[in-house]
Amino acid sequence: xxxxxxxxxxxxxxxxxxxxxxxxxxxxxxxxxxxxxxxxxxxxxxxxxxxxxxxxxxxxxxxxxxxxxxxxxxxxxxxxxxxxxxxxxxxxxxxxxxxxxxxxxxxxxxxxxxxxxxxxxxxxxxxxxxxxxxxxxxxxxxxxxxxxxxxxxxxxxxxxxxxxxxxxxxxxxxxxxxxxxxxxxxxxxxxxxxxxxxxxxxxxxxxxxxxxxxxxxxxxxxxxxxxxxxxxxxxxxxxxxxxxxxxxxxxxxxxxxxxxxxxxxxxxxxxxxxxxxxxxxxxxxxxxxxxxxxxxxxxxxxxxxxxxxxxxxxxxxxxxxxxxxxxxxxxxxxxxxxxxxxxxxxxxxxxxxxxxxxxxxxxxxxxxxxxxxxxxxxxxxxxxxxxxxxxxxxxxxxxxxxxxxxxxxxxxxxxxxxxxxxxxxxxxx
Numbered sequence: 001x002x003x004x005x006x007x008x009x010x011x012x013x014x015x016x017x018x019x020x021x022x023x024x025x026x027x028x029x030x031x032x033x034x035x036x037x038x039x040x041x042x043x044x045x046x047x048x049x050x051x052x053x054x055x056x057x058x059x060x061x062x063x064x065x066x067x068x069x070x071x072x073x074x075x076x077x078x079x080x081x082x083x084x085x086x087x088x089x090x091x092x093x094x095x096x097x098x099x100x101x102x103x104x105x106x107x108x109x110x111x112x113x114x115x116x117x118x119x120x121x122x123x124x125x126x127x128x129x130x131x132x133x134x135x136x137x138x139x140x141x142x143x144x145x146x147x148x149x150x151x152x153x154x155x156x157x158x159x160x161x162x163x164x165x166x167x168x169x170x171x172x173x174x175x176x177x178x179x180x181x182x183x184x185x186x187x188x189x190x191x192x193x194x195x196x197x198x199x200x201x202x203x204x205x206x207x208x209x210x211x212x213x214x215x216x217x218x219x220x221x222x223x224x225x226x227x228x229x230x231x232x233x234x235x236x237x238x239x240x241x242x243x244x245x246x247x248x249x250x251x252x253x254x255x256x257x258x259x260x261x262x263x264x265x266x267x268x269x270x271x272x273x274x275x276x277x278x279x280x281x282x283x284x285x286x287x288x289x290x291x292x293x294x295x296x297x298x299x300x301x302x303x304x305x306x307x308x309x310x311x312x313x314x315x316x317x318x319x320x321x322x323x324x325x326x327x328x329x330x331x332x333x334x335x336x337x338x339x340x341x342x343x344x345x346x347x348x349x350x351x352x353x354x355x356x357x358x359x360x361x362x363x364x365x366x367x368x369x370x371x372x373x374x375x376x377x378x379x380x381x382x383x384x385x386x387x388x389x390x391x392x393x394x395x396x397x398x399x400x401x402x403x404x405x406x407x408x409x410x411x412x413x414x415x416x417x418x419x420x421x422x423x424x425x426x427x428x429x
Contacts (some may be wrong), residue, residue, distance in 0.1 A: 003356070004337040005423040013424060020417040024370065027410050032371030034407040039190070039349035040398040041258055041315070048314050049260040052301040062296065069292035076280055077268070081295040085268040087305045088223060089252060090236045096270045097279060100290045103221065103255040103267035104142055110251055110269060113282040114180065115150050119213035120248060120274065125180060134172060134182035136164040138352060138380030138391045140190040143183040143219065154382035157182070159192060163200035170207065177210040181217050187234040188222040191380055191393035192352040193345020195232035205240035207249065218252040222348040224312050225258060227320045232346050238270070247272045256298060258349065259308065266295050322396040322404055326351055329405065333412035339419040342394075351394040352380075359418040360389045366414045372407045
């Protein structure tokens with residue numbers, strides 16, 4: 001589709017810019033304060049889990065399969081919490097460690113263990129010199145920030161419609177011993193919403209790393225966050241590992257952060273028997289046990305995978321209209337202009353938007369001036385450097401429907417104005 005602004009005469013383009021500038025002035029006068037910056041659940045979604053708070057009381061039984069949740073011990077997590085996590089991830093309970101709150105914390109601990117103590121008998125990363133992580137991009141900014149905080153070199157990898165460019169992944173992982181890991185959000189990837197194909201998952205499972213301490217960091221954050229039926233199916237990475245005859249290759253992460261109450265739940269890591277034993281020993285140095293009372297309340301509220309599925313259908317009923325609103329408004333406002341594209345995910349928390357080359361920073365900056373807060377342009381790439389300056393992450397869930405509609409109106413005008421300005425500048429060059 002051709003770019004609409006390129007088809008205009010100079011006088012038509014000037015008129016279009018004048019109209020857009022008037023709309024911008026009108027939005028500026030409204031003093032809006034709208035937030036589409038992060039993937040936070042709406043308060044209605046959080047309210048779905050209010051009954052969780054009633055699971056425990058001063059008269060409640062705090063015993064879970066022989067473990068007293070109200071005392072020290074059981075550093076690997078309550079038996080029922082491990083069972084629930086294992087059921088959701090499709091692994092054995094003894095291959096799961098359950099921690100507190102968000103999975104980012106447990107990811108940090110896993111990276112810290114590799115950096116300070118080493119993996120599988122290898123030297124700690126801090127003694128090895130150059131350490132590299134592969135970062136499918138656009139991707140999750142907090143992943144990239146985590147490894148960067150250790151001085152690890154983040155290298156972007158192309159992310160397609162079925163997953164990372166596996167030819168490039170295999171080439172780097174299997175020939176460069178400095179490559180120690182790759183970040184993956186395999187189902188409803190942040191921000192594109194794509195789900196890795198079976199072929200991609202199997203190619204991950206068949207990797208022959210040059211570094212024995214290489215691991216795939218499989219952040220399955222949206223494993224139960226379906227918006228529509230039929231939903232995307234992700235091949236179980238551990239089933240693929242077994243099929244390939246591979247062990248000690250994957251750490252899988254997830255949490256209840258967007259299932260129940262954000263920041264007040266439990267997270268988990270699943271891995272091989274050897275890797276889990278090593279992590280359990282490493283974690284023992286900085287924690288006696290996780291918050292087992294929170295875990296107990298969660299397992300009594302969520303119960304099992306079937307109940308989680310029913311609970312998540314309620315989330316979907318609240319989130320789906322927001323995603324539909326984004327796609328319908330973008331289509332109505334930009335669909336015929338040939339200046340932008342966006343994803344239409346089947347689940348997860350984000351929509352990935354691409355404007356004209358060189359436009360993303362200008363769009364996000366202008367939106368902020370008009371009272372609409374968005375994720376920083378470039379955040380979906382390592383070090384915040386989007387090489388084409390096109391990608392913007394849209395997070396639809398947190399605003400009300402009315403607020404979201406207003407924010408999108410502002411956003412669309414910002415996209416149009418930035419695209420028209422780029423065309424004007426190109427003609428003046």
